[in-house]
Each structure stands twice: as C-alpha cells, then as structure tokens.
C-alpha cells in the first residue's frame with residue numbers, strides 16, 4: 411500500500427479510507443509509470459476518452475446467471491448454483507459446459523451496439539473474449555471449447571467469431587478496442603487438472619511440483635493472447651482479469667483475497683507482454699492488481715474512488731446489477747449514469763459502463779433507452795467531458811470540476827439529489843484562486859448568462875432552460 415499513498419492527490423486523505431478502498435476494489439499499490447513512449451501516448455489518449463462500454467457475454471448468458479463464478483468451488487454469495495442446473499457439482503459442470511451446444515445468439519448485430527454506444531458518447535469498448543470459465547468467444551486454435559467449434563450451433567453464422575465482428579464494428583465507428591481476457595481458465599486441464607478436484611478459484615495443483623503441466627498452461631495462455639493480438643486487427647487494450655494468477659512474491663498480504671493464494675502462479679507476464687507489444691506496438695496492458703510493468707492503469711470495480719488519483723484509472727460499473735445478463739435486471743436510471751460519469755471524470759478517471767448482451771445476442775430495450783437518453787446529455791455537455799483532466803477543488807458540495815488540458819477552461823458540473831434534476835435559482839461555487847474567468851457559458855443555453863465573481867466565488871443566475879440529469883457551467887480564462 412505504501413507507494414499508493416503517494417499516488418493519491420487527496421484533498422483530505424484519510425489513510426484508512428484509501429486502504430479500505432484499495433483492498434475491496436482492486437486498486438493495487440505501487441503503480442509504475444510505463445516508459446515506452448508509445449504506451450505513454452496511448453494512455454494519454456485513452457484518458458481523453460472518458461467513457462467506454464464493457465460487455466460480459468458468454469454461454470452463461472443462457473441461464474441468466476453470474477458469469478463463470480458458479481463453477482468456482484468457493485461458498486460465496488456470487489458463486490451459488492441452482493439445483494435445477496445439476497444436483498451435484500460434477501453434474502452442474504457437465505450441464506454448464508453443454509451450454510456450448512445451445513448457444514445461438516441469432517440476433518447478434520454488433521453494428522447496432524456500436525451505433526447506440528457511439529451516440530451515447532462512448533469511445534472505447536472492452537469485450538470478454540474469454541472469461542474464467544474458459545469458453546472462447548473467439549476462434550482459438552488452442553481449444554474446441556469455443557463459439558466457432560462445430561459443437562456450437564452459431565458456428566455456421568458468418569459472424570460466428572463474435573470477437574472479430576465486435577472489434578470490427580466498433581473500430582469502424584472510431585472506438586478504441588479492448589480485449590478482456592481471463593488468465594485463469596477453469597476448463598483447460600492445464601489449470602484445473604481433472605486428476606484433482608478443483609478446490610477454489612486457484613490452480614488445483616502445485617505448479618512448482620508439476621512444472622511441466624504449468625509450462626503447458628503458460629504456453630496455452632501465451633498462444634491465445636498471441637492469437638488475439640495477431641488476428642483481430644488493431645487492439646488498443648489488453649485487459650487481463652484474474653489477479654490470483656500472479657508471481658507469489660507479488661501477493662499483497664494486506665488484501666484478503668490475495669491471502670488465499672497458496673502457490674506460485676507465475677505466468678511469465680514479461681514474455682506475454684513483450685509478445686503483445688510486438689504484435690500491437692504501444693498496446694496498453696492491464697494486468698489487474700499486479701503492479702509493475704504490465705498494469706498500465708488501475709481498475710476499481712463497482713465503485714468510484716473517494717478522492718482523485720493521479721495515476722491512470724478506470725472504474726468498471728454495471729448498468730444493471732450484474733456484469734452478465736440476468737432476466738429483468740434492474741437498470742440504473744440515466745441520471746445516475748450521468749452522475750457517475752461526472753464524479754469519475756472529476757477524480758481523473760474513466761468510466762467503463764457494462765451492458766450485458768442476452769442469449770439472443772442483443773441488449774435489453776432498457777439498455778438502449780439509457781444509451782439514447784445519455785446521448786441527449788452528452789450532445790450538450792460533451793465538451794466538458796472529453797480530453798479534460800481533474801481540476802482542484804475536484805468536488806465541492808454538489809459541484810464537480812474538470813479542466814481542459816491547457817487549464818484555460820474550467821468545467822463545473824452541478825448535480826442534484828432526487829429522481830429528477832433540480833437546478834437552484836442561483837449557482838454559487840468556488841473556483842481556484844488563480845483562475846480568472848473572462849467568459850462563462852451555461853451549456854445548452856444560447857443566450858447570455860448573468861454571472862459575477864467575488865473573491866474566489868462565482869454566482870450564476872439560472873437561465874431559462876430545462877436541464878436533464880446535470881447542469882454544466884463552462885468558464886473560460888483567456
């Protein structure tokens with residue numbers, strides 16, 4: 411944790427808060443700034459994008475259950491199995507793996523997703539090419555447990571390699587492309603050796619005792635990542651999940667889930683990362699929770715850090731309650747989505763919003779509705795969002811701040827409680843001492859706005875304008 415403290419530009423930093431946050435939310439300590447100039451540049455560009463789409467999609471979507479985790483023999487709230495899917499653990503696994511034979515998402519149309527996401531202001535996409543269950547949503551040569559296998563009815567569809575189709579459609583719409591890939595693979599015999607029963611999420615044998623088997627696992631993973639970074643056009647982000655696959659010496663004993671790792675699981679990230687960068691110069695690698703050369707940004711999950719972080723970061727947060735498709739999931743209101751975006755960018759981060767495609771290959775209508783509503787807000791307020799950076803005082807009461815990279819424009823967002831946005835008659839907020847605005851705009855309003863500045867306080871009369879979700883005031887210093 412130690413160096414993590416140094417990385418926090420906290421306004422009022424309390425050690426306990428940061429500690430608890432980093433433990434629970436996958437923010438590792440000891441961030442190392444990449445030195446490769448292409449990576450540095452890509453990270454800078456990526457930080458301009460602010461808003462991305464995350465998608466968890468796999469055969470599990472057919473049962474409307476959590477992604478992969480029901481296969482994990484840990485008794486946690488999120489790993490529970492439904493008895494109707496198999497009375498014993500082994501029946502369950504068999505039935506789960508048979509889902510390959512019925513997965514047929516015939517409504518799959520990635521252009522429709524890309525168009526809706528683009529209109530909503532999303533600029534990059536991260537897709538689960540393979541989750542922990544090991545089912546490849548791409549055409550791997552390493553396994554037949556894949557969507558393009560003749561065992562899968564969808565394999566005859568021209569878009570059977572859904573990863574390819576998704577990447578192509580989004581790339582065409584100007585998105586940066588991210589491949590989510592799970593290092594742990596609960597299907598391959600090289601990770602969960604059928605000789606032993608699986609015990610928990612970890613490898614089920616000791617890699618130091620059975621180095622040959624572990625060597626095969628390393629090669630298998632290397633080969634799949636090689637495929638993904640060679641055969642799928644330009645890939646900008648390699649998003650590696652499953653932080654328990656890591657060198658033993660990198661375990662942070664202060665993090666509860668890391669204490670459960672009992673054996674060495676060094677997958678040779680140097681070899682993998684070097685290969686990925688050779689295939690895709692400058693690719694951003696996100697080896698989640700393993701600080702070092704290959705965790706180029708940190709990834710809090712389902713949460714927003716309480717304070718700005720001065721390292722590149724991204725919160726992944728679900729639009730519904732679940733990362734995977736669940737029938738009748740409770741989608742968050744658009745107002746909440748806008749507020750989340752504002753809070754994240756005011757603390758210097760990116761927002762990776764997850765939408766789960768269903769087994770038919772499409773989003774719920776509710777998700778499209780949110781994206782469409784979001785597009786109306788972003789069309790008006792986008793200039794205060796993209797290519798900005800956090801700006802002191804970051805957050806003051808109901809006001810949140812960003813600035814243009816040259817510091818000449820200060821954006822002040824106002825959020826309100828309640829289901830519907832309510833603007834005050836007069837906005838009254840502080841600006842940094844050294845900031846002298848010459849001009850002020852109320853985004854969405856064409857007329858002149860009444861405003862004044864006394865000391866470091868600015869007051870703005872509410873213009874006659876209906877504001878959706880959040881208001882934005884832009885101050886320009888010339």
Ligand code: GLC
Nearest residue numbers: 466477478479651711726733
């Ligand atoms: C959580 C889930 C995992 C999911 C990830 C996305 O860790 O357990 O399944 O892929 O969040 O960040």
